[in-house]
Amino acid sequence: MDAKTPAESRTILTDLVLPSETNPLNNLFGGELLARMDRAASIAARRHSRRIVVTASVNHVAFNKAVPLGSVVTVEAAVSRAFKSSMEIFIDVWVEDRESGQRSKANEAIYTFVAVDETGAPIKVPPLEPETDLEKERFAAALRRKQLSLVLAGKLKPNEATELKALFD
Numbered sequence: 379m380d381a382k383t384p385a386e387s388r389t390i391l392t393d394l395v396l397p398s399e400t401n402p403l404n405n406l407f408g409g410e411l412l413a414r415m416d417r418a419a420s421i422a423a424r425r426h427s428r429r430i431v432v433t434a435s436v437n438h439v440a441f442n443k444a445v446p447l448g449s450v451v452t453v454e455a456a457v458s459r460a461f462k463s464s465m466e467i468f469i470d471v472w473v474e475d476r477e478s479g480q481r482s483k484a485n486e487a488i489y490t491f492v493a494v495d496e497t498g499a500p501i502k503v504p505p506l507e508p509e510t511d512l513e514k515e516r517f518a519a520a521l522r523r524k525q526l527s528l529v530l531a532g533k534l535k536p537n538e539a540t541e542l543k544a545l546f547d
């Protein structure tokens with residue numbers, strides 16, 4: 379299988395924050411943002427694998443900045459590393475200032491998707507070849523994050539999480 383670059387899966391969704399999507403402080407609901415990120419990430423995973431994909435885990439979410447009503451929100455997702463059947467997707471969320479139009483980073487998240495066949499069984503995906511420094515940095519740390527996610531899910535014994543353990547050595 380030929381390797382693909384993160385640019386080939388990059389998916390950009392831009393949308394407004396409407397009143398029905400806000401909390402009593404008039405900021406975007408966290409759940410609404412999670413759903414937007416899941417949609418963008420699933421498209422990125424599909425672009426990389428050209429397969430049916432399912433969300434296996436949400437590994438990290440940081441709601442660093444509230445996103446006010448009326449904001450223009452851009453969710454940018456790309457595959458940051460591909461393993462056998464799973465793909466780590468890194469998602470950056472940007473908010474555009476209403477007056478200046480300047481973009482600032484509001485949130486980020488990391489999701490894991492798995493490519494499956496018609497019966498739901500995991501299936502192989504192409505490898506990922508990072509190009510930029512940021513892509514290489516995210517690629518290098520992805521195995522550690524995968525191991526942490528598997529340990530938390532009870533699918534890997536902590537003493538088998540070699541990359542994770544190396545952090546503390």
Ligand SMILES: CCCCCCCCCCCCCCCC(=O)SCCNC(=O)CCNC(=O)[C@H](O)C(C)(C)COP(=O)(O)OP(=O)(O)OC[C@H]1O[C@@H](n2cnc3c(N)ncnc32)[C@H](O)[C@@H]1OP(=O)(O)O
Pocket residue numbers: 420431432433434435460461462463464465490492494498499500524527528531533
């Ligand atoms: C003509 C019309 C066409 C229309 C066309 C429309 C198409 C429109 C498409 C829309 C696309 C929407 C996309 C929505 C996405 C959902 O919302 S899907 C719904 C929510 N998710 C689910 O229901 C998934 C339910 N879970 C599962 O099915 C299984 O647990 C999974 C995820 C397939 C994994 O199965 P498993 O038995 O654990 O398999 P296993 O071989 O152990 O693991 C497989 C891989 O997953 C990894 N993994 C498993 N668990 C974890 C974890 N917690 N953390 C990290 N990695 C994990 C494993 O490490 C392994 O990785 P690799 O080493 O192979 O790379």
